[in-house]
Amino acid sequence: MTHDSSLAVVILAAGLSTRFKSATPKVLHSLGGKPLLEYSLELATALTDAPPILVVGPETETEIRAWLGERAQLVVQSNRLGTGHAVMQAQAALEGRARHVLVLYGDMPLLQRGTLQALHERATATDAAITMMTVTRDDPQGFGRIVRDASGQISAIVEQAEATPEIAAIRELNVGIYTFNAAFLWMHLPQLQPSPRKGEYYLTDLVGMAAAERLPIESLQTSDPLETLGINTRVELALAAKTLQRRINEHWMLEGVTFQDPETCYLDSTVTIGRDTVILPNTHLRGKTTVGASCEIGPNSVIENCTIGNRCRVTASVLEEAVMEEGSNIGPFGHLRKGARLCRGAHMGNFGEMKNSTLGPGAKMGHFSYLGDAIVGADANIGAGTITCNFDGKRKHPTTIGEGAFIGSDTMLVAPVEIGAGARTGAGSVVTHDVPPDSVAYGVPARVREKKDQES
Numbered sequence: 083m084t085h086d087s088s089l090a091v092v093i094l095a096a097g098l099s100t101r102f103k104s105a106t107p108k109v110l111h112s113l114g115g116k117p118l119l120e121y122s123l124e125l126a127t128a129l130t131d132a133p134p135i136l137v138v139g140p141e142t143e144t145e146i147r148a149w150l151g152e153r154a155q156l157v158v159q160s161n162r163l164g165t166g167h168a169v170m171q172a173q174a175a176l177e178g179r180a181r182h183v184l185v186l187y188g189d190m191p192l193l194q195r196g197t198l199q200a201l202h203e204r205a206t207a208t209d210a211a212i213t214m215m216t217v218t219r220d221d222p223q224g225f226g227r228i229v230r231d232a233s234g235q236i237s238a239i240v241e242q243a244e245a246t247p248e249i250a251a252i253r254e255l256n257v258g259i260y261t262f263n264a265a266f267l268w269m270h271l272p273q274l275q276p277s278p279r280k281g282e283y284y285l286t287d288l289v290g291m292a293a294a295e296r297l298p299i300e301s302l303q304t305s306d307p308l309e310t311l312g313i314n315t316r317v318e319l320a321l322a323a324k325t326l327q328r329r330i331n332e333h334w335m336l337e338g339v340t341f342q343d344p345e346t347c348y349l350d351s352t353v354t355i356g357r358d359t360v361i362l363p364n365t366h367l368r369g370k371t372t373v374g375a376s377c378e379i380g381p382n383s384v385i386e387n388c389t390i391g392n393r394c395r396v397t398a399s400v401l402e403e404a405v406m407e408e409g410s411n412i413g414p415f416g417h418l419r420k421g422a423r424l425c426r427g428a429h430m431g432n433f434g435e436m437k438n439s440t441l442g443p444g445a446k447m448g449h450f451s452y453l454g455d456a457i458v459g460a461d462a463n464i465g466a467g468t469i470t471c472n473f474d475g476k477r478k479h480p481t482t483i484g485e486g487a488f489i490g491s492d493t494m495l496v497a498p499v500e501i502g503a504g505a506r507t508g509a510g511s512v513v514t515h516d517v518p519p520d521s522v523a524y525g526v527p528a529r530v531r532e533k534k535d536q537e538s
Contacts, residue, residue: 115350
């Protein structure tokens with residue numbers, strides 16, 4: 083999508099969202115791993131380099147500003163007197179900036195770039211006073227009705243609250259997305275009058291003004307009714323989530339990823355996946371997770387903000403802010419917590435857990451073990467039930483296990499402690515002191531034999 087410096091964007095997000103029944107602003111609720119408002123911001127920045135103007139209410143200003151940072155200019159609509167009034171609040175910031183003004187909303191996350199690009203291109207080509215988006219569907223969702231004259235030209239938009247039964251029966255709807263000729267907008271916006279029933283100022287009345295002056299009005303009808311779904315309730319949020327998930331999964335299937343059951347796989351829009359990877363049922367990929375090529379992920383796995391290399395396997399496991407290098411595997415029922423790393427070819431079996439630890443290249447941690455604040459060398463073996471006792475009640479302490487070491491089942495490694503390369507511990511040992519390389523330790527507490535070749 084090309085950027086156009088002659089376009090300014092205003093995003094309306096000042097609604098009270100009473101039907102959402104939430105202490106969190108509706109536009110900050112998550113969809114596909116991002117707040118609803120993020121989708122409109124991304125569309126705006128894809129169209130123009132100029133930061134958008136975001137109109138918010140006084141109740142949500144502080145929270146939205148903290149999340150937003152410097153990505154948009156905030157304008158507060160203290161009195162909610164309709165869409166026309168909302169744009170009036172942005173006039174001082176927008177007037178004189180651009181040839182066209184695009185109006186978007188903070189709760190339409192399914193709107194696609196291509197549709198907005200087509201709207202913008204039509205507005206630029208025709209230089210109409212108003213170029214507006216419409217949709218035809220059975221559920222009006224509170225949108226205004228498009229009224230056309232005998233020649234098919236748009237003559238007015240009637241808000242649902244003001245509609246007669248005959249007009250309310252119209253199914254071509256105004257979704258509220260407009261590209262205005264800026265000169266027309268700033269000249270006519272102050273002429274808006276409050277509506278008789280609600281006393282609000284509607285942008286839709288500008289259509290009637292343009293029609294009365296016989297100024298050109300263009301429209302673009304979207305082919306996908308769900309694209310203009312506005313999120314007013316959590317029911318609609320769930321519908322949007324399902325629609326967005328279908329789009330995401332279809333995108334990756336077309337990029338060479340296999341989904342055994344796409345309906346049960348849940349991916350955030352920020353996830354990336356390599357070719358020939360297979361995603362098995364009931365898998366959740368969240369945040370900034372990256373999955374390499376030729377992997378097998380799932381079933382029943384939850385992976386969040388992780389980096390997974392090529393040819394890895396994750397079976398029925400939970401991973402959080404962890405790294406799996408090429409050819410490593412985990413599961414079933416493994417847990418990689420923040421800072422965990424499986425190096426190339428490493429294996430972590432069922433019911434294992436790692437936190438802030440590294441399992442070296444080719445190392446194996448079969449089952450029922452915990453590594454916390456530990457570094458395990460290449461080709462070491464961690465026996466079943468091994469635990470690094472890394473916390474003394476006040477501080478965390480490290481454990482180091484050298485290359486080729488063999489840790490016997492049920493070994494307790496009381497940190498800080500170091501197991502040398504090639505060393506071994508006997509089953510059930512409680513290791514409280516360092517074990518030199520190529521030696522054997524066993525017992526409670528464990529005692530060290532100097533060298534493995536000195537055993538009798």
